[in-house]
Amino acid sequence: MPDFGTVASAILSGLLLGGMMGLIALGLSIVLGVMRLVNLAHGVFLVMGAYAGLYFLKLTGFDPLLALPLLALGIAALALPLYRYLLAPLAQRGPEAQLMTMFAVAIILQNLFVFVFSADTRSIERSYATLPLSLGAITVPLIYVIGFAIAVALILAIHGLIAHTGFGRDLRASAADPAAAATLGVNVQRVQMLTFALGTACAGVGGVLIGVAFQFSPSSGGAYLLNSLAIVVLGGLGNVPGTLAGGMILGLLQSLGGLTLGDGYRDIVGMALFLLVLVFRPEGFLAARRA
Amino acid sequence: MRLHRLSGDMGILAGAFVLLWFAPSFASDYALQISFRVMIYLTLAESWNLLTGSVGLVSLGTASFVGLGSYVAFGLANHFGAPIPVILVVCALAGAVLAALVSPALFRLRGVYFTVGTLALAALLQLLMVNLPTFGGASGIFLKHDPPPLASLYHDALSVALVASLAMAICARTRISVIIRAVRDDEDAAAQMGVRPYRVKLAAFALASALIAMAGAVQAINLGAIEPYGAFGLQWTIDALSMVIIGGIGWRLGPLAGVLFVVMLGEMLANYPEAHIAITGVILIVLIRFAPGGIVGMFARLFTRSTRLSSP
Numbered sequence: 374m375p376d377f378g379t380v381a382s383a384i385l386s387g388l389l390l391g392g393m394m395g396l397i398a399l400g401l402s403i404v405l406g407v408m409r410l411v412n413l414a415h416g417v418f419l420v421m422g423a424y425a426g427l428y429f430l431k432l433t434g435f436d437p438l439l440a441l442p443l444l445a446l447g448i449a450a451l452a453l454p455l456y457r458y459l460l461a462p463l464a465q466r467g468p469e470a471q472l473m474t475m476f477a478v479a480i481i482l483q484n485l486f487v488f489v490f491s492a493d494t495r496s497i498e499r500s501y502a503t504l505p506l507s508l509g510a511i512t513v514p515l516i517y518v519i520g521f522a523i524a525v526a527l528i529l530a531i532h533g534l535i536a537h538t539g540f541g542r543d544l545r546a547s548a549a550d551p552a553a554a555a556t557l558g559v560n561v562q563r564v565q566m567l568t569f570a571l572g573t574a575c576a577g578v579g580g581v582l583i584g585v586a587f588q589f590s591p592s593s594g595g596a597y598l599l600n601s602l603a604i605v606v607l608g609g610l611g612n613v614p615g616t617l618a619g620g621m622i623l624g625l626l627q628s629l630g631g632l633t634l635g636d637g638y639r640d641i642v643g644m645a646l647f648l649l650v651l652v653f654r655p656e657g658f659l660a661a662r663r664a
Numbered sequence: 665m666r667l668h669r670l671s672g673d674m675g676i677l678a679g680a681f682v683l684l685w686f687a688p689s690f691a692s693d694y695a696l697q698i699s700f701r702v703m704i705y706l707t708l709a710e711s712w713n714l715l716t717g718s719v720g721l722v723s724l725g726t727a728s729f730v731g732l733g734s735y736v737a738f739g740l741a742n743h744f745g746a747p748i749p750v751i752l753v754v755c756a757l758a759g760a761v762l763a764a765l766v767s768p769a770l771f772r773l774r775g776v777y778f779t780v781g782t783l784a785l786a787a788l789l790q791l792l793m794v795n796l797p798t799f800g801g802a803s804g805i806f807l808k809h810d811p812p813p814l815a816s817l818y819h820d821a822l823s824v825a826l827v828a829s830l831a832m833a834i835c836a837r838t839r840i841s842v843i844i845r846a847v848r849d850d851e852d853a854a855a856q857m858g859v860r861p862y863r864v865k866l867a868a869f870a871l872a873s874a875l876i877a878m879a880g881a882v883q884a885i886n887l888g889a890i891e892p893y894g895a896f897g898l899q900w901t902i903d904a905l906s907m908v909i910i911g912g913i914g915w916r917l918g919p920l921a922g923v924l925f926v927v928m929l930g931e932m933l934a935n936y937p938e939a940h941i942a943i944t945g946v947i948l949i950v951l952i953r954f955a956p957g958g959i960v961g962m963f964a965r966l967f968t969r970s971t972r973l974s975s976p
Contacts, residue, residue: 411776413724413783462953468776469722470952473909476724477952480902481945484938595898599784637795644788651769651781 378510383628389517391624393582395617396524397597398604399531400575406548406611407568410460410471414479415601416594418573421482422448422580423589424490427497437497437581441523448577449570456569461562479594486591497584520582525617527578531571532613544568548611596640603647670837677833681826688815696818700886702927703821705907707828707879709919711872712904714832717914718841719868720848725782726904728789729759729873731896733880735799738890742808748820748885752878759877760870767866783901790896804891811888821882828875835868836916844868876904899941906944909951912958921959 401415412418425444426437437444455478463470496502504515535541546554547564555561583589583597600623608619623643630642687699708726715721733755740746740754770781794802811817835841843864846854851861880900884890903926911922926944933940955962 409776411780413780459949459953466956469716469779470956472722472776472779473905474949474952476905477945477948480898481942481949484942484945487938488942595787599780599787602780602784635795637791641788641791641795644784644791647784648766648769648781648788651772651777 376510378512380632381511382513383632384625385511386513386517387624387626387628388621389513389521389624390586390628391621392521392528392617393517393524393579393586393620394597394600394604394624395608395620396527396575396582397579398601398608398620399528399613399616400572400579401598401601402605402608402610402616403531403535403544403568403575404572405605407544408460408471408565409468410475411468411602412569412572413472413476413598414482415572415576416596416598417479417482417486418448418452418576418594419580419583419597420486420589420591420594421451422577423495423497423584423593424486424580425577426581426584427495430497430499436499438499438519438523438585441578441581444581445574445578449574452570452573453566455573456566460569461566464562464565483591483594490591492591494588494590495584496588497581499585502585514586516582516586520586523582524579527575528613528617531575535613540564540567596643599647600640600643603643603650606647606650670833673833673837674830677826677829681822684822685819688818693814696814698927698931700814700818700821702923703818703825704879704883705903705923705927706825706919707821707875708900708904709907709911709923710825710828710832711875713908713913713915713919714835714868715872716905717908717918718835718844718848719865721865721869722776722779723782723869723872724779724901724905725786726876727896727898727900728782728786729762729876730880730883730900731786731789731793731892732758732762733877734884734890734895735793735805736877737881737884738805738807741885742805745809748812748882751881751885752820752824755877755881756874759873759875762877763870763873764866767869770869771862771865786896786898786901790892793892793896800891802892804889804895807885807888811885814886817882817886821879821886824875824878824882827878831871831875832916902941902944906948908958909948910958912960912962912964913956915957915960915964918958918960925959 397415397419400418401412404410404412404415422444425448429435429437429440429444433440459474459478460471463474499516501519502514502516505512506515506518535544543554543559543564546557546559547561547568551561554564579597580589583593604616604619604623606619607622608615608617623646626646627639627642631639684699688696691699708730712723712726715723736755736758737751740751746754766781766785770778770785793799799805812820835844843854843859846857846859847861847864854861854864880895884895887894907922907926908919909922910925911920912918929944930940933943951958957964
């Protein structure tokens with residue numbers, strides 16, 4: 374039986390990591406809500422963010438966490454042509470065509486990463502990433518606290534954007550009923566494009582955080598995509614605070630799963646939870662129709 | 665009329681089966697290996713076409729059932745010394761049972777949630793196999809006995825492909841096709857007409873899963889060793905999806921055309937696996953955008969256009 378300190382540290386680590394996962398899942402959630410698209414390239418966009426952070430550090434020597442706004446803008450800018458030239462032309466063809474197109478984008482990018490960066494496992498090495506932060510018997514990595522703070526700040530900012538701005542009003546209208554929104558003068562295509570860029574930026578920023586906190590490789594994206602889906606189901610689509618809560622719940626459960634069953638079971642917890650929630654509590658999705 | 669067309673299909677399939685049965689007596693080992701892969705892929709593609717093209721369920725879970733078939737086959741062969749026909753029947757049952765077990769979760773909501781659910785299922789099974797030492801963990805399992813000679817395995821793969829093709833012929837040429845199309849085009853309207861969409865979807869999912877599990881079993885025995893990353897690998901899913909989209913989704917001959925194209929492309933790019941997948945991705949994007957009917961759809965359009973031009 375592990376002692377109190379180990380358990381408490383694992384729980385706190387899980388919650389903090391879950392906050393970062395919440396930001397990543399929020400990106401998936403808004404794209405799903407506004408475009409009805411499960412962006413299967415979301416995990417690969419995350420890996421792209423991690424590589425962007427890594428090469429930003431290598432080329433400029435500046436800390437990628439300080440340059441997060443710049444990196445986020447850069448990755449969001451990459452999303453615009455993807456929307457304009459790949460997704461927008463398929464808008465009238467039902468959700469499957471866009472879904473499969475993003476699946477194809479995901480496998481292209483993943484293999485491009487292997488080709489350009491090799492399949493090796495990498496990480497963004499920062500001295501503070503390995504520092505422990507102790508409070509009594511509880512010890513968590515400092516980077517978890519930093520990552521959590523950044524993630525929560527961004528989630529709150531996105532919440533404010535959606536709830537209190539003109540763009541947010543257009544976004545909510547487009548999510549609820551695109552046709553009616555268009556009739557009322559909302560430029561739905563522009564809203565979708567910006568939402569897609571915002572969602573991609575969430576994945577990219579999450580990727581930089583993950584890249585500093587953990588190791589990553591071209592094939593890391595799949596697990597983050599599926600965990601994000603679990604969080605979206607758990608928190609309810611279109612529910613921004615719910616997504617943060619869902620992320621923290623998943624992080625907690627993953628930590629407990631890893632602690633009791635072994636580290637290999639961390640990701641299993643996410644996928645099992647996803648399928649279980651689908652069986653027992655699919656309201657997470659249904660709430661979306663009303664949001 | 666329909667039954668007449670069904671017997672026509674059956675005749676063609678029987679003829680092709682008999683001809684291909686004798687391939688080992690004149691084909692080289694390399695040609696036989698390729699033909700083996702064509703048969704396995706054809707089974708995967710036919711199953712995916714049934715689910716996605718006919719019923720409208722986009723599955724990203726092909727790997728789940730390939731992996732399931734692989735592991736069940738190795739378990740039966742290693743622990744019970746079961747002969748291949750028995751293995752195939754049990755694998756088919758296992759595939760159908762797994763499909764039925766997960767269907768409450770996957771069919772709970774419509775559309776894309778089935779898709780992401782199947783993706784999660786494959787990842788879940790892969791991680792379970794990696795972590796459970798009973799199933800060999802990450803390093804996998806070896807076949808205890810020598811696998812049967814290639815010619816015999818080729819006959820098994822050919823038989824599985826025949827079963828798959830016969831099943832598709834029945835689905836396409838009987839009243840079943842009308843029911844399936846009704847569910848795909850409008851579930852609510854179909855329900856109003858007395859069709860039970862849940863049952864139709866479940867039956868199609870179970871049938872496709874059974875066929876995929878059989879294909880997984882034969883190809884695993886041919887390999888002689890399995891591990892979770894290969895058996896449950898996303899590559900199976902990519903292959904099934906790309907073959908059908910390239911060949912022509914929803915078309916009867918789509919899977920065959922797609923399989924031949926993908927196997928040829930794979931042979932040409934055998935030394936560049938990353939380039940192979942990336943190029944497949946590009947082809948998918950272009951076809952989805954500009955030729956949703958794939959190769960067969962393009963030919964059909966050319967053909968109808970030329971007949972229309974030549975008519976007075």
